Every structure is written in C-alpha cells, then in structure tokens.
Amino acid sequence: MTDTAASSSKGSPSEKKEPQRGFFGRIMLFIRQVLAELGKVVTPTRRELVRFTITVLVFVIIMMLIVTGLDLLFGAGALWVFGGN
Numbered sequence: 001m002t003d004t005a006a007s008s009s010k011g012s013p014s015e016k017k018e019p020q021r022g023f024f025g026r027i028m029l030f031i032r033q034v035l036a037e038l039g040k041v042v043t044p045t046r047r048e049l050v051r052f053t054i055t056v057l058v059f060v061i062i063m064m065l066i067v068t069g070l071d072l073l074f075g076a077g078a079l080w081v082f083g084g085n
Contacts, residue, residue: 021029044052
C-alpha cells in the first residue's frame with residue numbers, strides 16, 4: 001500500500017474512534033459486511049452467461065493447444081538430444 005493510501009484510510013485525529021468490539025461483535029460485523037456485499041452482486045443475463053462460457057471454453061482450448069504443442073516440441077527435442085529410437 002502506498003503512503004498516501006495508508007495515511008488517507010486512517011482519517012483525521014478528530015474523528016470518533018469505533019468502540020473495541022469483542023470476539024462475537026467482530027463476527028457479527030463481518031457477517032453484516034458480507035451480506036451487504038452480496039446485496040451488490042448482479043446476476044448476469046442468460047446472453048451474458050452464454051458469452052462468458054464460450055469465452056472461457058475458447059480460452060481453455062487455445063491454452064490446451066499451446067501446452068500440447070510445447071509438450072510435443074520439448075519431447076521431440078529431448079529424444080533428439082538424448083538419442084531416442
């Protein structure tokens with residue numbers, strides 16, 4: 001974290017400090033924050049979901065082809081260097 005970001009998150013000294021929370025108070029605060037964040041989640045439409053799925057599948061296929069090609073290339077190179085049959 002940069003010095004600017006670290007110092008800006010501290011706030012001014014004149015602000016009230018939050019009271020110290022106990023163990024269960026911190027857990028409840030965490031649960032409230034998680035529920036608040038889940039309320040911000042936007043469900044993708046069917047069209048977006050299909051587009052995202054196709055994008056991921058195409059990316060995975062391309063990566064599989066690259067890894068397969070490199071595997072064959074390095075395998076052939078190892079056979080050439082170490083004298084395979």
